[in-house]
Amino acid sequence: MSKRKKCFAVFILNFSLIITLALSQANANAQERIEKPPYLDIAEKILKKGLQEEGAYAILKKITSVGPRLTGSPQAAAAVRIMYQEMSDLGFDDVHLEPTRVGRWIRGEEEQARLVSSQFGSVALPICAIGGSIATPDTGISAEVAEVHSFQDLQKMKDTISGKIVFFNRPMDPTLLETFRAYGEAADQRVSGAAEAAKLGAVAVLVRSLTQRIDDFPHTGLMRYESGTSRIPAACISTKGANLLSGLLKKDPDLNVYLRLDCKELSPVTSYNVVAQLTGTEKPNEIILLGGHLDSWDLGTGAHDDGAGCAHAVEALRLIHELELQPKRTIRVVMFMDEEFGGTGGRDYARSDNRKDEVHLAAIESDRGGFAPRGFGIGVEPKTVEHLQGWQYLFEPLGTLWIRQGGGGVDIAPLAKQGTITIGLIPEFHSYFDYHHSGRDVLQAVNPRELELGAIAMAIFSYVIAQEGVD
Amino acid sequence: MSKRKKCFAVFILNFSLIITLALSQANANAQERIEKPPYLDIAEKILKKGLQEEGAYAILKKITSVGPRLTGSPQAAAAVRIMYQEMSDLGFDDVHLEPTRVGRWIRGEEEQARLVSSQFGSVALPICAIGGSIATPDTGISAEVAEVHSFQDLQKMKDTISGKIVFFNRPMDPTLLETFRAYGEAADQRVSGAAEAAKLGAVAVLVRSLTQRIDDFPHTGLMRYESGTSRIPAACISTKGANLLSGLLKKDPDLNVYLRLDCKELSPVTSYNVVAQLTGTEKPNEIILLGGHLDSWDLGTGAHDDGAGCAHAVEALRLIHELELQPKRTIRVVMFMDEEFGGTGGRDYARSDNRKDEVHLAAIESDRGGFAPRGFGIGVEPKTVEHLQGWQYLFEPLGTLWIRQGGGGVDIAPLAKQGTITIGLIPEFHSYFDYHHSGRDVLQAVNPRELELGAIAMAIFSYVIAQEGVD
Numbered sequence: 042m043s044k045r046k047k048c049f050a051v052f053i054l055n056f057s058l059i060i061t062l063a064l065s066q067a068n069a070n071a072q073e074r075i076e077k078p079p080y081l082d083i084a085e086k087i088l089k090k091g092l093q094e095e096g097a098y099a100i101l102k103k104i105t106s107v108g109p110r111l112t113g114s115p116q117a118a119a120a121v122r123i124m125y126q127e128m129s130d131l132g133f134d135d136v137h138l139e140p141t142r143v144g145r146w147i148r149g150e151e152e153q154a155r156l157v158s159s160q161f162g163s164v165a166l167p168i169c170a171i172g173g174s175i176a177t178p179d180t181g182i183s184a185e186v187a188e189v190h191s192f193q194d195l196q197k198m199k200d201t202i203s204g205k206i207v208f209f210n211r212p213m214d215p216t217l218l219e220t221f222r223a224y225g226e227a228a229d230q231r232v233s234g235a236a237e238a239a240k241l242g243a244v245a246v247l248v249r250s251l252t253q254r255i256d257d258f259p260h261t262g263l264m265r266y267e268s269g270t271s272r273i274p275a276a277c278i279s280t281k282g283a284n285l286l287s288g289l290l291k292k293d294p295d296l297n298v299y300l301r302l303d304c305k306e307l308s309p310v311t312s313y314n315v316v317a318q319l320t321g322t323e324k325p326n327e328i329i330l331l332g333g334h335l336d337s338w339d340l341g342t343g344a345h346d347d348g349a350g351c352a353h354a355v356e357a358l359r360l361i362h363e364l365e366l367q368p369k370r371t372i373r374v375v376m377f378m379d380e381e382f383g384g385t386g387g388r389d390y391a392r393s394d395n396r397k398d399e400v401h402l403a404a405i406e407s408d409r410g411g412f413a414p415r416g417f418g419i420g421v422e423p424k425t426v427e428h429l430q431g432w433q434y435l436f437e438p439l440g441t442l443w444i445r446q447g448g449g450g451v452d453i454a455p456l457a458k459q460g461t462i463t464i465g466l467i468p469e470f471h472s473y474f475d476y477h478h479s480g481r482d483v484l485q486a487v488n489p490r491e492l493e494l495g496a497i498a499m500a501i502f503s504y505v506i507a508q509e510g511v512d
Numbered sequence: 513m514s515k516r517k518k519c520f521a522v523f524i525l526n527f528s529l530i531i532t533l534a535l536s537q538a539n540a541n542a543q544e545r546i547e548k549p550p551y552l553d554i555a556e557k558i559l560k561k562g563l564q565e566e567g568a569y570a571i572l573k574k575i576t577s578v579g580p581r582l583t584g585s586p587q588a589a590a591a592v593r594i595m596y597q598e599m600s601d602l603g604f605d606d607v608h609l610e611p612t613r614v615g616r617w618i619r620g621e622e623e624q625a626r627l628v629s630s631q632f633g634s635v636a637l638p639i640c641a642i643g644g645s646i647a648t649p650d651t652g653i654s655a656e657v658a659e660v661h662s663f664q665d666l667q668k669m670k671d672t673i674s675g676k677i678v679f680f681n682r683p684m685d686p687t688l689l690e691t692f693r694a695y696g697e698a699a700d701q702r703v704s705g706a707a708e709a710a711k712l713g714a715v716a717v718l719v720r721s722l723t724q725r726i727d728d729f730p731h732t733g734l735m736r737y738e739s740g741t742s743r744i745p746a747a748c749i750s751t752k753g754a755n756l757l758s759g760l761l762k763k764d765p766d767l768n769v770y771l772r773l774d775c776k777e778l779s780p781v782t783s784y785n786v787v788a789q790l791t792g793t794e795k796p797n798e799i800i801l802l803g804g805h806l807d808s809w810d811l812g813t814g815a816h817d818d819g820a821g822c823a824h825a826v827e828a829l830r831l832i833h834e835l836e837l838q839p840k841r842t843i844r845v846v847m848f849m850d851e852e853f854g855g856t857g858g859r860d861y862a863r864s865d866n867r868k869d870e871v872h873l874a875a876i877e878s879d880r881g882g883f884a885p886r887g888f889g890i891g892v893e894p895k896t897v898e899h900l901q902g903w904q905y906l907f908e909p910l911g912t913l914w915i916r917q918g919g920g921g922v923d924i925a926p927l928a929k930q931g932t933i934t935i936g937l938i939p940e941f942h943s944y945f946d947y948h949h950s951g952r953d954v955l956q957a958v959n960p961r962e963l964e965l966g967a968i969a970m971a972i973f974s975y976v977i978a979q980e981g982v983d
Contacts, residue, residue, distance in 0.1 A: 088687075088689070089687045092686045092687045092688075092689070093686055093687050095686070215563045215564055215566070215961070216559075216560045216563045216564050217563075218559070218563070218909065218910065218911055220961075253960075253961060254959075254960070413940055413942050415911075438689065439689065440689055440886075441914075443912075469884055469940060471884050471959060471961045471962045471965070472959040472961070472962060475959065488725075488942060488943040488946065489724075489725070490686070490691075490724060490942045490943070491942045491943060494942070
């Protein structure tokens with residue numbers, strides 16, 4: 042071949058190569074257009090925007106900026122105002138408050154405990170009043186200590202309890218993989234320990250903090266007195282403190298513990314659920330609810346419990362709104378009040394007159410912290426779960442989330458009675474109880490990316506349900 | 513029916529109910545005996561013992577107790593001694609040290625930077641020398657700053673670089689789900705930034721820390737000079753510092769940065785890989801290796817990187833040993849030296865004469881921190897991966913771990929050339945780079961349960977391979 046012909050041949054070869062490549066690319070694009078499963082594009086867009094902006098952390102920063110948000114407190118009221126303003130600024134629809142009457146308890150100025158032993162002297166014990174406890178007398182309580190691990194133990198020792206401080210020291214079972222189950226199995230001591238001990242004449246209770254971490258942070262939480270039995274003061278003791286006390290009790294069973302609490306109940310006040318939505322373009326009265334609770338315990342600033350859940354819900358709606366996705370059904374955020382102290386917010390929301398022309402198809406609650414999401418637990422029958430599992434592929438861009446039976450949340454439980462599908466976001470859970478209800482539950486304990494992934498997951502799930510329903 | 517007959521009928525009913533229940537229970541037990549998949553019992557035993565004892569955290573505490581373990585440092589030598597003793601105390605077989613010659617670099621006493629602007633005055637910048645950097649003169653370096661985001665940027669500005677400090681400010685891409693990928697794509701600035709900038713006459717470089725967290729912690733790491741180009745000092749700046757500097761540069765492009773580093777290279781020293789094993793009862797020369805690296809960077813105490821990996825490996829072997837599982841093939845722990853500063857430990861291990869009668873079937877490295885395990889990445893062809901995926905059910909008691917292609921580790925890479933299947937443990941990775949190579953990488957950043965689960969996963973995987981091989 043002449044040089045010229047060669048050049049021409051090369052040109053033709055290159056040209057046909059380019060054409061072939063272009064065609065196969067066009068083909069691939071067409072295939073992608075046809076074969077990309079529905080909503081996967083949108084899921085990827087939500088993911089990208091979320092990870093780029095990390096808006097959930099900015100929202101959480103605002104929520105925690107007011108401090109601890111104990112039900113009925115001025116800080117809880119401030120959080121209501123701030124989040125009302127925030128959701129208005131974000132351009133959500135129908136931003137409003139729904140009242141709920143809540144109890145109010147305050148920790149007071151002083152709480153302290155120490156063990157006093159003829160052998161070991163006086164040793165301070167890190168404690169905190171349990172939420173709902175009465176105070177000790179101003180001069181405190183001093184008494185010998187009866188250590189027990191269960192209500193059965195307590196019954197066995199019933200003749201020796203009178204006049205003593207009962208020390209409930211059963212740890213959360215570390216061998217259970219699910220930390221929430223281990224928590225559930227140990228929480229009776231904190232919730233009902235004082236009532237049970239009072240029946241046998243105890244003067245106070247100390248309860249081992251519900252955490253698997255061995256440290257100096259006491260963890261608070263709710264307790265309940267029983268009507269008809271006397272009320273005695275109740276405090277949680279840090280796990281290190283509990284181990285110390287237990288160890289020294291073996292050597293000096295006669296040691297005393299001094300306990301001083303200053304907490305009290307005040308009159309109930311009116312507080313609010315904070316509500317906003319993107320109104321559905323086709324079926325506005327069919328609701329997909331995203332929820333968390335705005336109140337928190339008072340030792341930290343409730344960052345994981347449950348500032349994270351509120352930030353998840355608001356950020357999910359923000360992502361959908363700013364991507365102009367225009368859901369067919371309404372997606373609504375509810376920041377519930379009073380999950381920790383009685384659950385009035387969830388109950389009042391469900392029975393409000395505002396609900397009477399509404400159908401809540403599904404409610405997704407986030408109340409297990411701001412850690413990397415692992416999946417969704419669905420609180421309905423297997424058939425519906427199986428149907429919803431059809432959307433599992435949408436969570437593959439997030440590293441795969443599972444969808445399983447078993448889930449929900451305290452605030453959305455009242456909706457379940459109306460036939461709503463209740464769904465709980467389940468994040469990584471091994472370190473949750475390191476923070477839960479303690480002074481460690483602060484903004485710095487939350488990772489912005491992990492938090493954002495929870496919001497992204499809730500945005501994707503709520504949006505696809507808003508478009509496709511649940512049948 | 514008479515009362516007596518009624519009683520008898522109830523008795524018979526109860527009796528047959530008891531028999532039926534007993535039989536069905538026996539049946540269930542028999543079925544369980546037959547149908548429980550192989551090794552699942554053992555996996556559950558390992559899980560239970562691990563969660564109960566949390567031995568990995570105790571090991572990590574010992575490793576980090578010596579402080580930062582920079583290659584060649586006295587602390588690294590102390591860690592070698594402590595872990596040799598620890599594995600001897602645990603009753604492992606053939607505990608020994610294998611020498612490796614390592615370089616040595618020290619940070620020196622002083623490192624500081626500040627920006628000096630006619631508009632903004634003097635502002636301190638949180639920085640640290642990059643590992644391997646030369647020092648500045650005693651009086652420091654003061655120069656104008658050229659901000660770039662890539663080597664392409666640098667080339668475009670090549671005529672303006674001479675005499676300046678080049679400020680590499682490309683963040684890790686937050687939109688990539690895999691943080692390790694985002695790290696990989698941004699690390700060129702830290703590794704080669706000084707060499708590239710020096711070619712254009714720069715006097716020093718400042719590199720944005722490789723983390724997605726916006727905070728005041730500078731993150732160090734390795735850099736390399738190029739032979740034939742001049743060596744200039746290199747430091748990392750915290751992300752907050754980088755954002756500040758970038759913002760002020762826009763308002764005052766003529767501002768200067770003052771940089772002072774005092775680091776230097778010392779003579780190489782002999783250090784050691786620390787090795788121990790449970791010798792196989794049937795095929796002692798077939799090895800399953802569990803590895804991590806004992807050296808660390810010097811700003812924290814290398815708890816996640818890679819104290820966690822060492823603790824994983826040692827704890828995995830401890831669990832197998834104390835459960836008296838007696839592996840058929842040898843399971844060996846290697847705590848490699850010098851992963852961070854040159855990888856000599858991994859290379860010397862693979863080529864040692866000690867290896868000549870050994871076959872390494874598989875090597876599992878943990879070098880991605882002590883977070884909750886997500887899965888295993890396998891660095892071989894799909895067929896083998898598929899085969900190993902057959903064991904995936906053993907990880908269901910841990911909450912399900914995936915087994916996927918793609919993985920390994922720096923220290924075990926030299927073994928891959930010999931045909932060893934290299935496997936990387938992949939923990940949850942979203943917050944890893946919050947800690948990596950920074951002052952935040954300390955014991956308190958590791959959760960004992962999450963750490964333990966990694967050790968449990970490695971124990972299960974190594975044991976089943978020791979029993980069944982890889983074919």
